[in-house]
Amino acid sequence: MAMGADATDSAPPVAAAAPIPDLGLTVGAVARRLGVAPATLRTWDRRYGLGPSQHSAGSHRRYNAGDIARLELMRRHVLSGVPAADAARAALEAGDPGAASPPEPSTRGTRPGGGRVVAIPGGTPNARGLARAATALDGDACRAIVSDTLDRRGVVWTWDHLIVPVLIGVGAKWEASGQGIEVEHVLSEAIQAEFSARVARAERRSVTCVLLAAVEDELHVLPLWALAAGLAERHVEARMLGARTPARALSEAMRRIGPGGVLLWSQLPETADTAQLATLPDMRPEPLVLLAGPGWLGSEPARGEIVGDLSEAIALLTRAAGG
């Protein structure tokens, strides 16, 4: 079972721990014991070396009591908002895990008292951990936090409750101070890399695919990647055209692919040119055309429907693709 499904980001109680057999425990048994997804344990093993230290006959890897104590420590730190890379370092360094004190949140790259803080009003500890990792320009830690939350909560929750609040906080910091574009870049790259890796791994079962594009001159594409990952969770294939897609290129892609749906993202009002929409090809069967992002607010497009949030976009495009 993944960690809890409520909106508070707190861990569910972990079942009373049964004694660990001499042979050790399998990844599934440890996952159940700690209340984390098996995929999360494999990620912690691969990225941080927090894996099983013994092998049993038949080469199935088994976790012993020391391995599990380290993982328990890792889980506690991550849940209290410590970036995953720092939590892992502390868990590995703890000779006696029970006695170890929590690590300080990541401050690599920051000056003490340097004022590099991003406020996340009402943010969960996990969101504050992500903001700290981004502020420290620690892209690996950002990606690990996003990955861990995706494993536990899925795309929509992770986008709405972890990523969006931090993006808004980082954007507000830039607006107020003119500083922190490098933080936006590191954070954006980490988020995009994690979503894109999940899209690449997904099995696709939809009848047809959908096209996702940011309009001409639009560099903001993270919501498109969240959407692609949300569709991938539902086994719907999305073809990503990405940033700054010229209207002619989009039209050509529509003719060649014949998608069930198309979603056009505009973040900034100056990129939401409704004239682009009039140039899209007439096709039979007609694809669903959705317009999303704050750029479209207040415009009256001749073609396409405005869609307001990620879940609604996933639901409409899943239907349009026959998923």
Ligand code: B12
């Ligand atoms: C990351 C980022 C960047 C990255 C983009 C990287 C990438 N790969 O996408 C980089 C660094 C390249 C960038 C550049 C710029 N950016 Co910028 N950027 C952002 C940031 C932090 C997040 C953008 C984002 O993904 N937003 C998505 C969510 C978080 O926001 P939202 O769209 O408002 O979400 C609402 C709805 O759209 C809906 N929703 C959310 N997700 C989804 C998903 C789907 C599918 C649907 C249907 C709906 C939906 O629900 C939300 C809540 O109401 C924002 C801050 C912000 N508040 O958005 C600034 C922000 C958008 N950027 C801004 C600016 C000014 C710029 C620049 C012009 C200057 C600069 N800061 O460097 C450049 C040029 C960009 C260009 N020409 O296109 C301003 C825009 C101000 C405005 N309204 O005009 C913002 C708002 C920062 C700010 N507070 O001032 N940026």
